[in-house]
Structure formats: C-alpha cells, structure tokens
C-alpha cells in the first residue's frame with residue numbers, strides 16, 4: 338500500500354508557496370478530525386489545517402451519545418473541549434427540566450414523572466435491563482458521565498476551539514501525493530468558486546440568499562477551483578466513505594478494503610406516527626414505555642437474528658427498527674415498500690400485535706431507511722490493510738466505521754484522536770517530522786493498540802453479545818468504560 342508518488346517537482350495548482358508546509362493537515366471536520374486538531378493545538382502544534390468538503394457548516398447529522406470512554410478521551414485531548422461539549426449537549430435531563438417547568442404552570446394533576454432510563458424489554462413487556470440517561474449515574478459507575486449531543490453541535494463546539502483560519506470548509510480532498518523531493522505530502526482539493534468568493538453571503542444578502550439549506554446543498558454546483566496544501570503528516574478523518582482510504586488502497590492488494598462493506602444490517606425508521614387511537618397508545622405506554630422516553634424491544638433469546646425496535650416517545654412517537662437484511666431489500670425502496678418489509682419482519686420475529694398495529698399506522702411518507710456499512714477491524718487476509726502509509730494515517734470512521742448499535746463510533750474515534758495526538762506530539766518534540774522510521778513506528782503503535790480493541794467493539798456491535806446475559810453486559814461495560822487512559826498513554830510512549 339502506497340501513497341502515489343509525485344511525477345514532477347512543481348505542481349501548478351499549489352497556491353501555497355513551497356516554504357509553507359503545514360505540520361499536520363487533517364482531512365474532515367467531523368468530530369474525530371476536529372478533536373485531533375484541538376488536541377494538537379492544546380499541545381502547542383498550531384501549524385495545522387483542517388479541510389472539509391461541506392460547502393459551509395450547517396445543521397446536519399443525528400444525535401450522538403458520548404459515553405465515558407469517549408468523554409475521558411476528550412478530557413485528555415483538551416479539558417476545554419470536554420467542557421464545551423458537555424455544555425452544548427442536549428441530554429434527556431435538560432429536556433425533562435424544561436418539561437417540568439411547563440407542567441408547574443398547569444393546575445391539573447401532574448403525570449407520573451418520566452424516568453431517566455432507557456429500558457430494554459422483551460415482547461412480554463418484562464424489563465431485561467435499563468440504562469440510566471443521567472450523567473451523574475454514569476459518572477458514579479464509571480468515573481465519567483454520558484451525554485447526548487447533535488452531530489452538528491458536537492462539530493460546532495470543537496470547531497470553535499480552533500482559530501478560524503485553521504478550518505476550511507468547501508475543500509473536498511480528491512488526491513494525496515507523496516512529494517518526497519520536498520519531504521512532505523501534497524493534498525489536492527476542489528472548492529466551489531462562489532462559496533470561496535464569499536463564504537458568508539447568505540448572512541448578508543437579503544431574501545435571495547437567506548436559505549442556508551439551498552446555499553449549502555450540493556445541487557447546482559458552480560465551476561470548481563482546485564487548491565493544494567502541503568503537510569508533513571496527514572490525518573484522514575474523512576468518514577466511512579473516506580477518499581483518502583480509497584487513494585491509499587487503490588491498485589494494491591488492499592483494493593477490496595477501499596470501500597465500506599455492507600454490514601448486513603439496516604435501519605428502517607418512521608419519524609412520527611400521528612393519530613394513534615387512545616386505547617392503543619395507552620396500552621403501549623403502560624406495557625412498554627412505563628414512563629421511559631425510549632425503550633428497546635427484541636427477543637432476548639435470539640438477540641443476534643431478531644430485529645430490534647427502538648420506540649421513542651418524546652412529544653411525538655416514532656421508531657427505529659434495526660434489522661439483519663440484504664441491502665437490496667432496503668436500498669432505494671419507497672415508503673410503502675419499507676412499511677411492508679417492516680411488517681413482514683415483525684411478523685416473522687413474533688413481535689406483539691400491539692406493536693404491529695402501531696407500525697401499520699405509519700404514514701409511508703414518514704418511512705426512511707439507512708443501510709449500515711463497516712470497515713472491519715478484524716484481519717481476514719494474510720496482508721492486513723494498514724491504517725497508515727508513510728506520512729498518512731486513517732482515524733475514526735475512515736479506519737473502522739461501523740453500525741451505531743453500541744453507540745461507539747464517535748467514542749472510539751475520540752480514542753483514536755487521543756492516541757494519534759499523543760504520538761504526533763512525540764514526533765514534534767523530537768523534531769522527527771522527517772524521520773520516516775519514527776513516523777512509521779508511531780503509526781504502527783497506534784494501530785497495534787487500537788485495532789484489537791476495535792475488533793472487540795465491532796464484534797459486540799454485530800453480534801450484540803453483551804446482551805446475552807447480565808454478566809456479559811457488566812464485563813463489556815467494565816472493559817469499555819473503565820480503562821485508565823493515563824496508563825494507556827504512558828505505555829504508548831515507552
């Protein structure tokens with residue numbers, strides 16, 4: 338596996354002078370790329386740049402749960418990042434506090450106080466276990482808390498800790514070239530010229546340009562401008578569909594690992610079911626929710642094959658079904674096809690009638706699907722697809738993206754950021770930017786530490802083995818949440 342070599346000594350598209358070489362360029366301003374940048378800056382490495390393909394940063398993405406291991410890694414990267422993320426988080430506690438305020442203004446009897454628990458139940462409505470949604474309960478159990486935060490708020494909180502000129506949106510990386518003659522790597526990006534000319538146009542330009550959504554969408558592309566940057570090291574945090582990964586693995590024995598593989602699981606979900614008959618709603622609330630805002634339902638005797646239904650009741654009632662299914666059965670399907678498939682799967686798995694009745698009420702236009710992909714951490718071939726080549730290293734979803742069933746994608750990515758940041762800081766402190774051996778050995782250490790742990794997390798995600806018994810659950814929690822990161826870091830630097 339190699340980075341393509343440069344063919345000539347000059348590159349016409351590089352607008353940075355050759356004496357401008359960044360120490361680190363990070364591809365992708367998602368949670369992991371930004372956490373890496375924040376960690377480097379905190380350690381005095383400020384000759385850095387983050388590029389992202391988004392034409393401008395906007396409200397996108399789902400809610401992400403940050404668990405003790407991810408929060409501990411973030412705290413290690415920069416205590417200010419940890420505080421900023423905690424402050425911006427939208428835990429159920431906050432929403433419940435505002436609900437409480439509302440109910441005090443009403444003179445009617447108060448409804449039962451919602452519990453701060455995510456409950457798992459079997460089809461008979463019996464509780465198998467519950468997960469606290471309270472930061473403090475997690476803190477008490479694992480030495481660190483748990484928060485929920487939208488992907489965009491997470492991105493914004495981290496981005497605001499960097500200098501404005503250190504993060505460039507509207508720069509889609511399309512190529513990486515090893516420029517040995519200059520002792521660096523070159524990154525080629527394309528930008529949309531109109532956004533580059535005035536990135537803040539939509540704030541100032543009246544009605545015409547007020548629609549951020551259309552301004553930032555990928556439709557109606559303007560002519561592209563190509564720009565290049567040079568760096569001693571490149572950290573590729575460009576997500577599961579990573580361009581850098583494809584470049585590294587192209588034309589090599591790792592070609593098969595360039596693109597993400599279908600994980601075998603997909604989500605089918607309904608944002609909202611309106612008009613639920615009172616009797617059905619009451620039955621579902623009493624039997625399944627019983628005061629919790631979210632409940633997982635599955636057949637705990639066949640956990641790896643049975644679909645899991647996440648019922649969510651926060652002002653509106655909706656659900657997410659995680660099912661083992663062929664990709665072609667969900668990809669590109671209409672709302673009514675997805676509804677039919679959901680009902681078939683619920684029937685096959687023996688879900689209770691009340692839940693099937695509920696699903697039948699889903700408006701087809703509210704039905705959505707999302708196949709889940711993976712970059713497997715387990716090595717199945719003799720030649721491992723390494724997470725680095727020369728001066729380039731893959732982190733986060735670009736290295737080991739996976740379905741979100743154990744809520745570990747971003748949390749594991751923060752662990753990568755913690756390790757890679759420490760190792761790069763070590764390279765900087767010995768001025769080893771041009772020491773190929775030191776760079777190779779740093780990235781090897783990163784992979785040796787992180788790959789086996791990712792194998793464990795991915796196995797838990799795909800087989801759901803922690804759900805097989807209370808003991809397995811406790812062991813998983815202990816192994817993932819209670820590690821001592823000071824010791825991990827100390828061993829890394831030996």
Ligand SMILES: Cc1cc2nc3c(=O)[nH]c(=O)nc-3n(C[C@H](O)[C@H](O)[C@H](O)COP(=O)(O)OP(=O)(O)OC[C@H]3O[C@@H](n4cnc5c(N)ncnc54)[C@H](O)[C@@H]3O)c2cc1C
Pocket residue numbers: 364365366367368369370388389390391399400401402403407488508509510511574575576577578579580581732733734735741743744745746747748749750
């Ligand atoms: C439904 C769902 C629920 C989830 N829930 C959780 C959860 O509860 N807890 C958890 O820990 N994880 C969760 N995850 C996973 C989590 O969202 C990801 O693991 C995490 O976002 C990965 O971060 P990243 O920075 O590696 O990649 P991303 O978040 O994918 O960010 C990649 C960035 O790179 C940019 N980019 C891509 N290509 C290029 C390019 N060529 N050039 C420049 N920029 C580029 C993108 O614009 C993006 O900003 C969930 C995922 C899903 C889908």
